[in-house]
Amino acid sequence: MKKISHYILFSILFSLILIIGIGNVYASQSRVIDIRASQFKFEPGRIIVNQGDTVTFKVKTSDVTHGFYIDGYNVDKEVRRGDEVTVTIVADKVGKFKIRCSITCGALHPFMIGEFIVEQGGVNYVFLSSAVGIILVGVSTLLFIWRRDYEYQA
């Protein structure tokens, strides 16, 4: 049991070092991103910025009226054909936020999705910590059950 505790402790420490160690400090930037909305996609589909960046979205539609909504960032704009809608935000929250169409635009409207990913110093900590968490949960579950619940059932 002692060995297992050491193993888990080592894994946690290693993960923490990994998470703390790989991040670099990036200076905030201003970014302008042109987005084209059409049935049923945003182009580009994945937008990756760093925390603290000031991001200006210039959104156009190439077919029907669409909505431009970003989860968690209180952005919800109507984009009509022929217009260009400009939205500026400060990317202060890290993580992955879906960009959605908020105005019914056709059959696949609920699936018209893009992604706005806010990293920290070029690293997606949310995914990294999720992956480390999954590994830790997996390994510790196995070791715990191996020790406690083993039954000879063969």
Next chain:
Amino acid sequence: MSIKLSQIKGFLNSFLLHKGTFDLLQIDLIKRLVKHRAFQFAVILPNLFFFWLIILTGFFGSPVGNMNLSITFVWMLWWFALIALLVPLFSRLWCTICPIPSFGEWMQRKGFIRKKEDYKPLGFNKSWPVRFRNIWLQNLGFLILATFSVLLVTRPIVTGIILAILIILASVLAIFYAKRVFCRYICPVGGFLGLFSMFSSIELRVKKKELCVHHFSKECIKGCETSYGCPWFEYPGSMERNNFCGLCFECVKACPFNNIALNLRSFGKDILAKVGRSLDEAWKAFIMLTLAILYILVMQGPWGWIRDLANVFYSPSYGFALNGIEGFLLYAGLFWGTSLGLTPVTFLGFSYLSKAFSKASLPLRRLFIDFSYELIPLALGAWIAFSIPIIMVNWSYIVNTLSDPFGWGWNLFGTKEIPWTPITPEFIPYLQVLIVTIGLFYSIKLGFKLSSQHFLEKNLALRAFIPQLAFLIGTSILLAWLFVG
């Protein structure tokens, strides 16, 4: 009706702490309810009304999915309720209330509720061919539907047509074949309901098996004056898994000894049952895991070009125009190739490693099939995670269409104008990762016990399971990448 303190304690112990089992039929109200002949008819009837409404709205309502009740009720509300609540908590309770086979069953029984004294089933009452007594046809049916799922879940008329076809098919099969052949061997939903119900926290089982062994009249199979007997071709006396129990409660009505229990139990118990493990079910597990990943990628991912491939009959005016058949074939090939080929072959590789690590003399096929059952909790977790944004983001479409089911501009209950307001959508990815991690936990817990069933020595079981652990963790990280990466 009275509920004793000991019953509440037993219920809480079983439901919250997973200590032992608790027979829900101890609760007088539930027992009287399910023993009543009118029970199933009474729960199917309101559901049948919704089915008709769904078919009507599918055929005659707005072609825009989120403005039509057929889409919002089936692919948002029903789907979420089924996969996130009904299956994990109540096994195949959906089959209790499903109206699809009801016409055929009522026709066979020549009535709705009461069993006639001189009962003889109507129809040819044939036996289902032995070679098809598996879930391969269900796997095939599900994959076909899944291939066209982007059309199915966005085009009301496609949903209407499919539901109508399923009702007609179930009814026609009931004319030729005995009992619920459609539910057991054909229904494309039934295949994954059966597989995932193995994880459920509820089970219908006999209390004392020895009582059944020494009881020869077997009313639970053959029926009696108060029951038709099991329409699912199951014998409760030997049942160890939920897979093919449609919770119709005919056996509860039939058993002269009240020997049937509806137990609350711990999650995933059936996955450890050694009976019934087979290649068709293993493939079902691969299909379900793969399709969950593909659906997250296609329907919730940022890659619009994949949606374009899947959306074969796309035209901006919401109509149908054949568009990009080559692309669709590529998409279909991806669906079929990954779920029938890539995932099983990859898993076979990991099973081979399990065999090599443990130096087991067991056939690889045995390890491959048995370990495949460990995928059930993770696959179910992936499906729940996929379904969460459907309800949290799109709930307003459901209440909108409640007031305007056809999308004709009605406002029956004043909910038509409720604006689209996703519920805390920024937290959805975290919730999805959490659910997948819970699925992973159960997959590892049960997977290691599966390994223990084959290896007497403690360390061998662990060594055999290490490649499985790698597969499960790798798949979970892939899912996490789709959610937060």
